[in-house]
Amino acid sequence: MAVRSFVPAALSRIIKGIILAIILLLLWADTSAPLGLSNARSLGLGGAYTALARGNEAPLWNPANLSFKDNPGFYVNLFSLGAFVENNAFSLNNYNEYNGRFWDDQDKDNILSLVPSSGLDLNAQAEASALGLSIGSLSLVSYALGVSDLSFPKDPFELLLIGNQMNDTVSLKGTSGEAYAYAALSFSFGKSILRKGEKEIGIGMSLKYLQGIAYQRIVKASGEVRIQETGMEGESDLILNSAMGGKGYGLDLGIAAKLSRKWTIGLFLSNPISRIKWDRKTEERGYQFQIDSLNLSNSGNDSVFLSEDYKKDIDPFVTHLPLIAKAGISYQAKKILIAFDWEQGFENGPGVSKTPKLSLGTELKLLTLLPLRTGLSLGGREGFSLSGGFGLDFGLVFLDLGIVNKNALMPNNSKGVGLSLDCGLRF
Numbered sequence: 203m204a205v206r207s208f209v210p211a212a213l214s215r216i217i218k219g220i221i222l223a224i225i226l227l228l229l230w231a232d233t234s235a236p237l238g239l240s241n242a243r244s245l246g247l248g249g250a251y252t253a254l255a256r257g258n259e260a261p262l263w264n265p266a267n268l269s270f271k272d273n274p275g276f277y278v279n280l281f282s283l284g285a286f287v288e289n290n291a292f293s294l295n296n297y298n299e300y301n302g303r304f305w306d307d308q309d310k311d312n313i314l315s316l317v318p319s320s321g322l323d324l325n326a327q328a329e330a331s332a333l334g335l336s337i338g339s340l341s342l343v344s345y346a347l348g349v350s351d352l353s354f355p356k357d358p359f360e361l362l363l364i365g366n367q368m369n370d371t372v373s374l375k376g377t378s379g380e381a382y383a384y385a386a387l388s389f390s391f392g393k394s395i396l397r398k399g400e401k402e403i404g405i406g407m408s409l410k411y412l413q414g415i416a417y418q419r420i421v422k423a424s425g426e427v428r429i430q431e432t433g434m435e436g437e438s439d440l441i442l443n444s445a446m447g448g449k450g451y452g453l454d455l456g457i458a459a460k461l462s463r464k465w466t467i468g469l470f471l472s473n474p475i476s477r478i479k480w481d482r483k484t485e486e487r488g489y490q491f492q493i494d495s496l497n498l499s500n501s502g503n504d505s506v507f508l509s510e511d512y513k514k515d516i517d518p519f520v521t522h523l524p525l526i527a528k529a530g531i532s533y534q535a536k537k538i539l540i541a542f543d544w545e546q547g548f549e550n551g552p553g554v555s556k557t558p559k560l561s562l563g564t565e566l567k568l569l570t571l572l573p574l575r576t577g578l579s580l581g582g583r584e585g586f587s588l589s590g591g592f593g594l595d596f597g598l599v600f601l602d603l604g605i606v607n608k609n610a611l612m613p614n615n616s617k618g619v620g621l622s623l624d625c626g627l628r629f
């Protein structure tokens with residue numbers, strides 16, 4: 203027997219704290235992401251950029267590239283902006299199909315079938331940079347970035363859409379989330395250790411001062427709702443830690459080699475050393491709920507529904523940026539460029555995955571003024587992605603645009619989309 207209409211209303215009260223946490227996490231992520239997202243050329247090439255980045259782009263991809271002779275003598279990044287949002291269930295076409303209309307039983311079944319059995323995953327990222335400068339083998343870059351990673355179980359969606367069966371259990375297990383945003387000032391340099399004809403080998407380093415902006419993590423999320431003949435019973439416990447400021451440092455290392463005029467290889471290690479101490483407005487928030495024999499006859503009685511919310515100060519705490527390794531190779535001919543990257547994270551979390559990511563990108567310059575780019579990537583957090591973009595190269599001034607779609611060629615069919623735009627001066 204299906205549970206009657208009081209179930210969705212009661213459930214909405216139980217998961218109120220979780221929904222609030224999700225909103226806060228997404229908002230924080232949108233305010234500020236994996237390094238390099240704001241570089242439109244790299245986005246258009248599918249992220250295959252470790253061996254290609256030069257000038258003020260090099261610190262976020264491989265500071266060793268600053269050591270090469272083909273590095274611009276003077277490079278100014280006027281602005282760079284990038285954002286990416288994704289989920290593992292719904293596309294824009296799905297939203298347009300079901301938004302604003304009455305859902306019959308078939309619609310509800312179709313919507314629920316789009317959510318994987320593991321639950322709904324959401325990821326929002328953004329990055330911004332402005333007025334970065336490189337002169338020769340030295341670079342100074344400032345940027346702000348942030349990322350969120352959220353997971354929500356499927357059971358509550360099933361209950362809200364189609365109700366539940368007697369003696370069934372709705373679990374909140376699997377709810378998790380983390381988000382952070384920070385600004386950074388990075389000083390980078392490259393040092394040549396071998397030059398012999400067209401062959402070069404260089405090393406590089408980036409020293410970063412980190413200013414924490416905001417941090418939030420779901421520390422605990424547990425609970426379940428049980429549907430029984432006597433009514434609905436259940437409990438839930440949600441605990442979040444947050445902070446609104448902190449300071450820290452980070453270090454990036456790289457090595458690169460030009461094997462010939464056309465071939466370049468590079469290896470980059472991001473954040474082998476990093477630390478942010480969050481010490482401003484560090485708080486713990488808790489949301490606890492308990493339901494005792496809720497049914498149609500007493501659904502308006504608050505005595506069967508107990509809730510307790512609290513907030514308290516906590517001690518400062520320390521987090522570390524994710525360790526990521528990248529290796530890249532590029533081939534540069536007169537009219538065409540081909541690049542390949544391998545990326546390996548060492549943990550699963552916001553903006554990082556233990557699953558290796560492979561990227562392939564090409565750039566075609568039939569017209570020097572209008573380079574055309576395309577790329578694809580496999581693995582990592584996003585799985586399969588297609589990307590593209592173009593540039594306007596006026597010599598001294600350049601403007602680049604890049605776009606990426608997850609699991610689709612067109613944005614309407616994609617379950618994630620990213621966009622990047624940047625502009626600068628180089629000579």
